[in-house]
Each structure stands twice: as C-alpha cells, then as structure tokens.
Amino acid sequence: MRHAISVLVENKFGVLARIATLFAARGFNIDSLSVGETEDPEVSRMTIIVRGDDRILEQVEKQLNKLVDIIKVLDFKSTRHVERDLALIKVNADKTNRSEILQITSTFRSKIIDVSSDSVIIEITGSEEKIEAFINMLRPFGIKEMSRTGIIAMARG
Amino acid sequence: MIKTGSEIFVECLVREKVDILFGIPGGQLIPIFDKIYGSPLNLVLTRHEQGAAHMADGYARSTGKVGVCIATSGPGATNLVTGLATAYMDSIPMVAFTGQVPTTLIGNDAFQEADITGITRPVTKHNYLVKDVQDLARVIREAFHIASTGRPGPVLVDIPSDVQRASTEFVWPEKVEIRSYKPTYQGHPGQIKKAAQAINESEQPVLYVGGGVITSNASHEILSLAKKADIPVTTTLLAMGAFPPDDELFLGMLGMHGTYYANMAMQNADLIISVGSRFDDRCTGKVSAFAPKAKIVHIDIDPTSISKNIPVHIPVVGDAKLILIEMLKDIKEKTRPAWRSAVSGWKKENPLEYERDNKLRPQYVIETISNITKGNAIVVTEVGQHQMWAAQFYKATKPRTFLSSGGLGTMGFGFPAAIGAQMANPGALVIDISGDGSFQMNLQELATAVLNKVNVKVIILNNHYLGMVRQWQEMFYGKRYSATCLHRTTKCPPECSTPGQKGCPVYVPDFVALAQSYGAVGLRASEKKDVVPVLEKAFSTDNTVVVEFIVEKEENVLPMVPAGAALHEIITKLA
Numbered sequence: 060m061r062h063a064i065s066v067l068v069e070n071k072f073g074v075l076a077r078i079a080t081l082f083a084a085r086g087f088n089i090d091s092l093s094v095g096e097t098e099d100p101e102v103s104r105m106t107i108i109v110r111g112d113d114r115i116l117e118q119v120e121k122q123l124n125k126l127v128d129i130i131k132v133l134d135f136k137s138t139r140h141v142e143r144d145l146a147l148i149k150v151n152a153d154k155t156n157r158s159e160i161l162q163i164t165s166t167f168r169s170k171i172i173d174v175s176s177d178s179v180i181i182e183i184t185g186s187e188e189k190i191e192a193f194i195n196m197l198r199p200f201g202i203k204e205m206s207r208t209g210i211i212a213m214a215r216g
Numbered sequence: 217m218i219k220t221g222s223e224i225f226v227e228c229l230v231r232e233k234v235d236i237l238f239g240i241p242g243g244q245l246i247p248i249f250d251k252i253y254g255s256p257l258n259l260v261l262t263r264h265e266q267g268a269a270h271m272a273d274g275y276a277r278s279t280g281k282v283g284v285c286i287a288t289s290g291p292g293a294t295n296l297v298t299g300l301a302t303a304y305m306d307s308i309p310m311v312a313f314t315g316q317v318p319t320t321l322i323g324n325d326a327f328q329e330a331d332i333t334g335i336t337r338p339v340t341k342h343n344y345l346v347k348d349v350q351d352l353a354r355v356i357r358e359a360f361h362i363a364s365t366g367r368p369g370p371v372l373v374d375i376p377s378d379v380q381r382a383s384t385e386f387v388w389p390e391k392v393e394i395r396s397y398k399p400t401y402q403g404h405p406g407q408i409k410k411a412a413q414a415i416n417e418s419e420q421p422v423l424y425v426g427g428g429v430i431t432s433n434a435s436h437e438i439l440s441l442a443k444k445a446d447i448p449v450t451t452t453l454l455a456m457g458a459f460p461p462d463d464e465l466f467l468g469m470l471g472m473h474g475t476y477y478a479n480m481a482m483q484n485a486d487l488i489i490s491v492g493s494r495f496d497d498r499c500t501g502k503v504s505a506f507a508p509k510a511k512i513v514h515i516d517i518d519p520t521s522i523s524k525n526i527p528v529h530i531p532v533v534g535d536a537k538l539i540l541i542e543m544l545k546d547i548k549e550k551t552r553p554a555w556r557s558a559v560s561g562w563k564k565e566n567p568l569e570y571e572r573d574n575k576l577r578p579q580y581v582i583e584t585i586s587n588i589t590k591g592n593a594i595v596v597t598e599v600g601q602h603q604m605w606a607a608q609f610y611k612a613t614k615p616r617t618f619l620s621s622g623g624l625g626t627m628g629f630g631f632p633a634a635i636g637a638q639m640a641n642p643g644a645l646v647i648d649i650s651g652d653g654s655f656q657m658n659l660q661e662l663a664t665a666v667l668n669k670v671n672v673k674v675i676i677l678n679n680h681y682l683g684m685v686r687q688w689q690e691m692f693y694g695k696r697y698s699a700t701c702l703h704r705t706t707k708c709p710p711e712c713s714t715p716g717q718k719g720c721p722v723y724v725p726d727f728v729a730l731a732q733s734y735g736a737v738g739l740r741a742s743e744k745k746d747v748v749p750v751l752e753k754a755f756s757t758d759n760t761v762v763v764e765f766i767v768e769k770e771e772n773v774l775p776m777v778p779a780g781a782a783l784h785e786i787i788t789k790l791a
Contacts, residue, residue, distance in 0.1 A: 118524060
C-alpha cells in the first residue's frame, strides 16, 4: 500500500537528516520525499510517500512523532486530499516530430518551457498517474533527461 | 550578566543541580575545563570516555537523576558512542557534552573533528550542535528536560570551542517550552477502564513488568495490583528489584533465560498486562507462537513501543504509576486458586536449579552474594552468562539496585556503571558481577575507582571463556569453540576445544596482581568452601576489591529458550 504522509517540522538544520536516518535505521522505504517552507517560515512541510502495510505505516507515524523536531504528522489515508507532482522532461524533438509532441503536450495541459534544435523541455504538473501516463506517451520519442519534485499533498477544505 | 560560553556551561550545570560529572578533557574542551577548575562541579576524571559514559549511566540508573558525562571532540566523542547507545536502548536519562572544533573549521576535516551529532543521531533521544553562544543556556536546559521526561534517554550537546570562548548576556530560561515535544503522562480514562475490565474478567492473567516501572517509580502500584487481583508477576532483566523476590506471586524473569514457570505462565495466560516493557525478542521468543491465548494490555509511555512487535488489544499510553493509580480504583478484589495452582505446579515441576555438588559453580557464588547481602546491595552486572545467573540467583529487593545493560548488551558496562552508582550512593555496598571477558573491556577504570576511594567490589566469575558464546557453540555449533577460549593465541591449533592440555598458553592476566598494581585489593578462590569467607572479606574491606573466583569452566545457563523457539519450547536440562 502507498501512503502519503505530511510532516510539519521545525525549519532547522539537521532535521532532514534525522528523518532520513530514522527511515534507514528502521528499514522503511521512501518512494518520494519533498521539503519546502510553509506559510510560517520557522516550519517546513515534508511530504513523504511510503510503501507498506498498515502496521508499517503506524510505526512510521509513531516514530516520526517521537523525533523532537517534528511538530505534527498527518496521514492522508482516510482524509480527502489533493496530491500534485511536477516533472520537467527533456525529450528528443526535431522538425519531423515536434508538432506531434506539441499536440500531446497540449492534450495533457502541460507546457513547453524550452526549445532547441533537437529537443524540448516540457513542464507538467498533476497527479502521479497523469504524469506516468504522460511519460509513457513521450517515451517513444526518447526521453533525454527527467527531474521530478516528488509528491506534495494537502487536505481538502 | 555577560558570561562566556564556558561560564554559561558551569552556571547551567550548577542550576540543573549536577553534583557530579564524569569525563576527560581534550584540546577542544580546554575553555570549559578552565571554568570547571575551581567551580562547585565535581568532575570525576576517568581513564576512558566509554568509562565516563557508563559511570553517568550507573549514576542515573541508581538514582533516577540525569547522569552527565563530558568528552572532547573527535575520538573523545566517538568513545562515548557505546555508552550512549547502551543508555538509549535502556531509556536512561543522560546528558553528554562534547567539545567540537571551532565553527569556522567544522566540515574541514580539522584535527580531532568528528560529526558527532551525525554519528550519534540513531543512539540519542535528541542531540544539538550549538553554533551560537546565545543558544547555549536554552539548549542545555532543553537537553536536561528532554533526557529526563517522557521515555528518558541520552541527549548529546556538541559545543565548538569558539562558542565556549564567545560571550553573551546570560539568561536562564525559567521554563522549557518545546512545541514539538510534549510527552503524554495521563492515560486515556476510557482505555484505563477497558484495561481494568479486562483484568476483572480474566481468569489467567500475568503481569509482565519492564524497566518503565522502575523509571516511573511504580513498583508499589504493581504490588498493589498484583495483590488485589491475585496476579502472578514476571519481570524483565531491567525490572529486577521492582517486585519482592520472595513473594509467592513472583515468577522471576521471563524469556530466553527466564524461569520455566514464568514462560509457561505467559504461554498459558488469557491476559498479559505489560507495564513499561517493550516485548523485546529476548522476552517473547518466537513471535508467532507468543502467548497464543492471551489478550494483551500494554501500558507504556512510548507509543512506538505499542504494537511494534506484538499486536496489542488494549493500549494505554502514559506514565505507568499515574495509570496504575487510576486503574486500581476499578480493579475488583479477586482470588484465582485454579490459575495459582497451575503456576505453582510449573514451579514445582522445574524450579531454578543448578548442581549442588562440591564444585565451585558460578551460580553458587551469586546465591551466596544474595544470601550475605540479603538482596540489599546494589548489584551491577556486565554482559554474558554471569549476567543471566545474576538475574536468576540474586534476589534484588528494591528498585534501582539491579543495574544491567539489557537492550544493547554491552560487555564492559558493569564496572564503570558500578563506580557511577557507588559515587551516587556512597554508603551502599556496590557489587559488579562480572566475567573475565567483560571485566577486561573497561578495567582501566580501576585507577578511577582506587584514586577516588570508590570501594566497589568486582566479583569475576572466571571460566577462561567468553562463556555465553561458548555455550551457544556447545549447544548449537557442535562444540566448535571458535575464538571463545581466552587462552587462545594465533599459535594454537586451528581446532581446539580442550584448553588446559599440555602446551596450552598460560592464562593472563593475573587478576590479583592486576588489582594490586592499581592499589586495589585482589582476592582469589577456587574452592567452594572459600566463597563465603572471601566474599565477607571483600565486603568488609575499605577499598576497591577485585575477587576472582575460578569457577566451573563449561557451566551453562539454563533454562534456555533457543533463538527462534517459542517460550514453552524451553530447555531445562541438557541431554
């Protein structure tokens, strides 16, 4: 099972290392992790995607809560929430196929943000599934480079 | 008032009522040691930083107060790591201070630089690198608070030498406010009611008591609960002394080297009430076969302990003492004659025993220590066979008088921890029960003990082996004694399981001469009849004493639940 956990932490040096150490020491697997400031500059929000059964998830949450610099742990398991991932994808594109790539890009409501003679960089945001589908569409053209932010999430309402 | 970081350090420790700290100076600690010089702080100069950490630990275990140690940057700091990990596993309140290279050099691979906050992150409850002298007082205050509250544990504070020298206005934070750290003490009333009801409804309950009961000073409440509801009690290694050893409800220790009857009671219970214990693998045996009929109530201050190893039916998070006081109000008085007679049946079937012949058996030494002291000494152990025999045959009568490295199993813990406990309890008889292997891991602290007139008694049960590993080799590896014989040299034949034959290298050290070289008293006995007089002499000698008992070499710790077996698959006799 895949779970999104949102963790509010003190914005201090070493906090990320504490969380990474905890995951490594306890043998929990991280799918993705993203960190950024919140509306309060002293607080950062980490969105962590972990895989495991309910027991693993329960331990992950409890262990995170135990770290002194962690203010709050929110698990989105039973909460209505939105998730977004952002990807930058550099794909081979020349005269012969550029228009086809443009068409796919607009179908997915993504943006071309850089063009060169033999490639384009496309920016896409959306759910993990949407981005995976988009990547699959681009794959035949040849993906040269890709960078993803990892998922960020927020409860609705 | 403007103070330097070093002055703030001393002032904060005085205000935290630190009466004693253990440590060794070093290059990056000179400013702090300059202010310790002539201050009210009583610094015990140890011979190794690991010794300092275990002394702080022994001080903390025997008093419940925060133990304090200090070491310099780099190797001084890394030498603390085993001591911190030991304290962390057993939830012992400790604050360790380390010197660090100046902030301008951090990250440059400077001389004696180590990223000690990085290194100790997994073995401390929390740690700090103080980069600004303005944070120092607050950090020290927080460190003592975090170490001693909730589930206690060690906290490390790393102080660069330029921060020690820098000055700032000293402000003592009256209150500690950490928004992200708020331990739960009061149990949830609904959960407490549910737990009480489960106890009232149970027919075959067992109280499974752990070190948390000692931490929370709840042994009186455990006794009340056991008596009121007529519940047999088993304790973990860390909770020895939490229950009267001669009480008919007492089952002794459970688990791998626990008693047959404690383990049988667990396996046949319909309710296990775990208080301040964490279902460690040495206690549960094979998890899938653990207590198959039992519902489980788990009282613990640390939510991560709950349902970590064994699924719990009724968790109650909070302080054991506060929860038990509330719970006792709802407990009905009850007697359980059928269950009690089943338990006494197991006790009669397989009591704790050893062969009472004329040989000098290690269990006899411990039983004799127990008899002479009437269980009123402070007993500290090292790790290995002697530790298990101590848990089996020494009858500790009070909490905080049986100190042992349970979680980490640190050989070399006992002697320095005994020094720490003796310094905290100057009038007490403090005994380190040791093996010849363990004692050699920190024997340099003989200097600390003798010079400071810390009159601990080290009892070495010398079997010339790393005995616990030898026992496993005997039982599970076809008696192939690989590197467990302490006579062994590289010149020995590749296979030898019979030391003492012609040509066998001589055993070193001569523990009596070793003790004497430090100015301690050394005694030795190799016959059973000498055990009582030698012990009496040791206990009445006004000095550090090292007693070496040459015991039966291949004595085994029994009973034993083999690794991976269920608790009821316990071996009580070897074929």
